[in-house]
Every structure is written in C-alpha cells, then in structure tokens.
Amino acid sequence: MSKVNIYKCDSYNDEDAKPVIDKIIGFYDELKNIKQGTKVVIKANLVSAMAPEKSATTHPSLLKHLTNYLLAKGCSVVIGDSPGGVYTKPYLNAVYNATKMKETNAQLNDNFETVKTTYENAKLLKTFEYTAYLDNADLLINFSKLKTHGMMGMSASVKNLFGTIPGTLKPEYHYRFPKHEDFANMLIDLNTYFKMPINIIDAIDGMEGNGPTAGKSRHIGCILTSSNPYELDYVASKIIGLVPEEVPTIKESITRELCHPDKIELNDDLNKYLVKDYVLIKAHPLFFMDDKKFVGKVANKLFSNKPVCKENKCVGCGKCASVCPMKAIAMVNKKPHIDRSKCIKCYCCQEFCPVGAMQVKSSLVMKVLHRHK
Ligand code: SF4
Ligand code: SF4
Numbered sequence: 001m002s003k004v005n006i007y008k009c010d011s012y013n014d015e016d017a018k019p020v021i022d023k024i025i026g027f028y029d030e031l032k033n034i035k036q037g038t039k040v041v042i043k044a045n046l047v048s049a050m051a052p053e054k055s056a057t058t059h060p061s062l063l064k065h066l067t068n069y070l071l072a073k074g075c076s077v078v079i080g081d082s083p084g085g086v087y088t089k090p091y092l093n094a095v096y097n098a099t100k101m102k103e104t105n106a107q108l109n110d111n112f113e114t115v116k117t118t119y120e121n122a123k124l125l126k127t128f129e130y131t132a133y134l135d136n137a138d139l140l141i142n143f144s145k146l147k148t149h150g151m152m153g154m155s156a157s158v159k160n161l162f163g164t165i166p167g168t169l170k171p172e173y174h175y176r177f178p179k180h181e182d183f184a185n186m187l188i189d190l191n192t193y194f195k196m197p198i199n200i201i202d203a204i205d206g207m208e209g210n211g212p213t214a215g216k217s218r219h220i221g222c223i224l225t226s227s228n229p230y231e232l233d234y235v236a237s238k239i240i241g242l243v244p245e246e247v248p249t250i251k252e253s254i255t256r257e258l259c260h261p262d263k264i265e266l267n268d269d270l271n272k273y274l275v276k277d278y279v280l281i282k283a284h285p286l287f288f289m290d291d292k293k294f295v296g297k298v299a300n301k302l303f304s305n306k307p308v309c310k311e312n313k314c315v316g317c318g319k320c321a322s323v324c325p326m327k328a329i330a331m332v333n334k335k336p337h338i339d340r341s342k343c344i345k346c347y348c349c350q351e352f353c354p355v356g357a358m359q360v361k362s363s364l365v366m367k368v369l370h371r372h373k
Helices: 012-027 060-072 090-096 157-164 167-176 180-194 229-239 248-256 294-303 318-325 346-352 364-371
Strands: 002-008 039-044 075-080 113-120 129-130 141-149 154-157 198-208 216-226 305-309 329-333 335-338 356-363
Touching: 002 012, 002 229, 012 060, 012 216, 039 060, 039 157, 060 075, 060 198, 113 157, 113 216, 141 229, 141 356, 154 229, 157 180, 157 229, 157 248, 167 180, 167 198, 167 335, 167 346, 167 364, 180 229, 180 335, 198 229, 229 248, 318 346, 346 356
Parallel strands: 039 075, 039 141, 141 198
Antiparallel strands: 002 216, 113 129, 141 154, 198 216, 305 356, 329 335
16 A cells, blocks of 8 residues: 655745655655765656746756755755757756756756666566666655646656656657557556655646646646655546546556555545646547557547647747657648658657647547536
C-alpha cells in the first residue's frame, strides 16, 4: 500500500509554499534524516524556455525551499532536465534563465554527457541512452508539474522522466514506440529503471487545454507527493477530472501491478481538491485498438484526436516539421501540411510550436461523447 499526500497550497509565495515543502520533508525519512555530504539531484520539469507564470515548468519557489533545506543540511543539490531540442550548455542556459532556475540556489546541471545502457528487466526499453548527471546522485527526486498533454492525456510524475532522455534523441523514441500503449510502457520502464524514491507534483498552478506548453495556466491549489509515481499520477488525474484508466501511463501501470487504485491511502479527503471544468485533452480507450485491423482503423478515425494547425496563428517557422519523428509534415507556402497516413499522433509538433498554433483537435464523436459524459 502506498501513501499519497495532498497538501493545500494557494500560492507560490514563501508564506504559503514553505510550510508545505516542510511537511513534505517531514514525510520522507530520506529527507528528514539526510546526511551531510549527500548528493541530491532533482529532476524538474523544464520542458521549454518559458516563464514560471506560464505554468509549463516546475516553479522555482518550490525548488528553492527544498534546496535551501538540503543545503542547510550540508548536501549538494543539482537541478536538471533535458527538454526537446539540443542538449547543450547554451540551450539549457536559456531554459534555466527563462524558468528562473537561478532563484532556486541549486547548482544547475552543466554536465551534458550521456550514458548508453541496457535494461534487461524492461518491458520494452531494453536499451536506451540517458543524461549522465543523474548518475552522480545519492538521492534522486522527481519534481514534476501537473499539465494536460496532447499524446499522453496528462503530464505529471511518470511522464516527467522522459526528460532523462537527451532532447535530440527524443524523436527516435517516438519512432521506436509509435503506439501510445508502447510509449506509456517505455515511460514506465524509465521510472522502474531510475526508481526515484521521492515524487512531488507542483499542482498549485497547472496547465489546461493545449498542454504541455501552449495551454493556459489554471489554478489547482495543491502539491502532491508519494514514493509511488504511478499512484501519485492516479490521484493527480482525478483532481483535474480525467478518468485515470483512460490515461495510457496509468492504465499500463495498473496492468503491470505498479499502481493499485484500491490500496491508495490518502492523507485527506480528495473531494476537497477536485477542480471543476478543467480543460482536458482526452484519449478514448478505443484509441488503443490495433490500427492495422479494419475495426481499429475505423475506431481510430472516429474516436482519435489529431494535430491541426490554426493557420491564423502560425508564423511559418517550420519547427513542427523539423521535430516530427515521422517526417509527416511538409511546409507548403510557409504553412505545415500533415500527411495523416504517416502521423503517429505523438504531438511533438504541438509541444514544440512556439506560438501554440498547432493544436490537438478532438474528433466529432469524441466531442459528443464528452458532452454527454
Ligand atoms: S505530425 Fe505531429 S503528431 Fe503527427 S507524427 Fe508528426 S509530430 Fe507527431
Ligand atoms: S511550429 Fe507552429 S508556428 Fe511554426 S510552422 Fe509549425 S504550426 Fe506554424
């Protein structure tokens, strides 16, 4: 049985945020009894060079309180992530600046080496390459952000570990695992490999709508934590109104007996934290049917969402075409043209569009279904 703790937190102001971080520290023996000299690495969500107010990234205020505690105990603290794009010092410096990571007082990762590994116990991810700074830790902390996500429905604890893969290699993983079920299992393999004992979700302000980068900031008002990232995500998904079993990573973690919904022990009444009318991107369960079979093809056509460019917002930069792992986008007259037969609905184009012009469009059937739910 895992315990998931939810703490009300109204803002990122020190007087609201610090007491909650103190409660989280008190919850974990690993933090309460931490020894001087411990090397702590925090894997934050730094998906893009965006200001904290956009609610795409882990807020620096929360990281600062945790870092200050660890530094006072004589530990070293490194914060890192590898967003999409090149994994280099200049690129990450731009991300650190925009996301205000310098305010955290932690050392910001400046080791841009990568490590190739084999993982025999993985369900799918038998070989992979990850960011080397994670190896230089006695204690790993997964500190994510609660957001909607075009491909996976939501981004929180489990999805955050995709940032252990160097940015330039990420399209390759979409190519290797084009089915959402397989991509979810790949993410779970990353979580079972790194086994981060402390998982925290910044859900004071989350992102709704066209997440994980082009949605709107939405106040949720809490911070969640658990040693079990799958059960933590299960609870977080309910807070924003998702059906947990429709989120691919949660569905697969239940199948793999890593998430036991009936055994989750909560510290508080979940009903106090539920957010009404959170704008979601939902994947329908039928979406996971084999799309090589006739019935799967028809179901996918009827039920699945798809990326669509809002041409009046598009600035013709071509970023979507350059990040598409399937080379499904051609720029025609400075506008993206998507070859639907090649598209695997990974939503990299949506995630990396700098102006939010590429959006996830629900099928008509999905819209009707959701309206009547
Ligand atoms: S068009 Fe977009 S969603 Fe489709 S494969 Fe390319 S990047 Fe992924
Ligand atoms: S990334 Fe966005 S703005 Fe750039 S071409 Fe694609 S849709 Fe247009």
